[in-house]
Amino acid sequence: MTGTHAHALSVNDVRVGTHPDKTRIVFDLSTISDFRVFTLSDPYRLVIDLPSFDWKAPALTGTNMGITALRHGNLEAGISRIVFDLNRPINIQSAFALPQQGAKPNRLVIDVSHVSHDHFMRNKGETFGTLTIEPVNLAAKHGAYTGRTASSASHPAFTPPAPANKPAQGKKPLIVIDPGHGGVDPGAIGANGAHEKDIVLGLSKALKQRLEESGRYRVIMTRETDVFIKLGNRIKFARDHGADLFLSVHADSLPRPNVRGASIYTLSNKASDAQTAKLAARENKADLIAGIDLSVEDEEVANILVNLAMRDTMNQSKYFANTLVDTFNTGGLKLLERPHRYAGFAVLKAPDIPSVLIEAGFMSNRNEAVSLASKEHKDRFAKSVHKGIDAYFKTVAQNEQQ
Numbered sequence: 158m159t160g161t162h163a164h165a166l167s168v169n170d171v172r173v174g175t176h177p178d179k180t181r182i183v184f185d186l187s188t189i190s191d192f193r194v195f196t197l198s199d200p201y202r203l204v205i206d207l208p209s210f211d212w213k214a215p216a217l218t219g220t221n222m223g224i225t226a227l228r229h230g231n232l233e234a235g236i237s238r239i240v241f242d243l244n245r246p247i248n249i250q251s252a253f254a255l256p257q258q259g260a261k262p263n264r265l266v267i268d269v270s271h272v273s274h275d276h277f278m279r280n281k282g283e284t285f286g287t288l289t290i291e292p293v294n295l296a297a298k299h300g301a302y303t304g305r306t307a308s309s310a311s312h313p314a315f316t317p318p319a320p321a322n323k324p325a326q327g328k329k330p331l332i333v334i335d336p337g338h339g340g341v342d343p344g345a346i347g348a349n350g351a352h353e354k355d356i357v358l359g360l361s362k363a364l365k366q367r368l369e370e371s372g373r374y375r376v377i378m379t380r381e382t383d384v385f386i387k388l389g390n391r392i393k394f395a396r397d398h399g400a401d402l403f404l405s406v407h408a409d410s411l412p413r414p415n416v417r418g419a420s421i422y423t424l425s426n427k428a429s430d431a432q433t434a435k436l437a438a439r440e441n442k443a444d445l446i447a448g449i450d451l452s453v454e455d456e457e458v459a460n461i462l463v464n465l466a467m468r469d470t471m472n473q474s475k476y477f478a479n480t481l482v483d484t485f486n487t488g489g490l491k492l493l494e495r496p497h498r499y500a501g502f503a504v505l506k507a508p509d510i511p512s513v514l515i516e517a518g519f520m521s522n523r524n525e526a527v528s529l530a531s532k533e534h535k536d537r538f539a540k541s542v543h544k545g546i547d548a549y550f551k552t553v554a555q556n557e558q559q
């Protein structure tokens with residue numbers, strides 16, 4: 158699925174009208190189509206799923222339904238999603254399609270009313286409509302975890318032992334690159350209007366190409382197009398493929414527009430500093446932004462920082478992160494102060510795959526937002542990460558020979 162070609166369905170307008178007994182939301186559609194409408198809690202959200210659409214509606218203005226944000230985009234192959242963030246609980250009274258009639262186009266109509274929190278919670282998840290999709294809300298079900306035996310005793314502290322899914326003899330290490338966000342979740346919006354999801358996809362593709370050209374690695378990406386992927390499924394993807402290294406690529410945003418530079422993050426249950434704790438909270442919101450029911454995810458994202466294997470993995474991740482700091486420095490990439498930081502990033506929680514998250518720079522800095530999309534910067538980024546990966550696997554190989 159690419160997001161570039163036109164879809165059969167387009168959303169041409171959205172209106173919200175207040176009536177004495179209800180609030181009516183109307184979408185003008187190019188064709189009558191199946192839909193799926195439901196609510197989610199924490200925060201209150203109204204979610205509408207439709208077959209993949211092109212969004213042609215102007216911005217929503219002047220409503221009093223308690224809408225604080227409206228997002229839309231790809232959810233998964235064949236499905237697009239619209240999410241309303243609400244500051245008040247609502248109840249869906251009805252949702253129905255109205256075919257074209259005279260001058261009136263095909264419409265999807267959703268009637269909602271304001272209700273108490275208890276009322277909302279009783280009806281939450283009740284689905285209107287017949288669109289059937291793969292249940293994206295289901296937590297990624299991991300296969301039984303068969304982590305390798307921890308052998309840290311034979312290694313000096315803080316050098317990476319063999320990777321979790323040790324490549325078979327003669328098999329090239331598998332790198333999974335994870336371009337952050339996508340589809341309905343744009344990530345940070347740049348000072349120049351660019352979306353983080355597009356910027357990091359460009360950086361990731363440049364890195365993939367460079368690694369493949371080296372002939373030393375196999376490389377796959379969690380997404381190659383503008384599609385939404387749950388945080389848990391990014392990890393599952395890497396584990397299912399037996400990745401040796403996992404790199405999540407992001408670009409940050411801060412209210413201070415002069416801040417710029419890259420930084421590297423690893424997992425920890427305690428954040429290195431308040432700023433990093435906030436960053437992790439922002440990045441972990443991806444599923445929420447896409448309208449995923451987080452109440453069924455809690456178990457999935459529950460603390461798994463428990464066993465020895467995990468601690469080993471975390472040491473390898475830290476080692477790799479520090480290696481990247483070095484190669485970024487020598488590669489002429491500007492870094493933040495204390496460029497290796499840590500916090501509870503959900504996407505770094507694979508217990509058996511060394512994982513780092515790279516914030517390639519700041520979308521909130523206009524110059525950097527422009528630079529991150531340039532060929533020159535992408536090349537420098539790819540080269541520096543490539544050197545870091547080479548150095549990391551060299552140490553892994555040396556340790557294996559000991």
Ligand SMILES: [Zn+2]
Nearest residue numbers: 337344407408
């Ligand atoms: Zn991000």
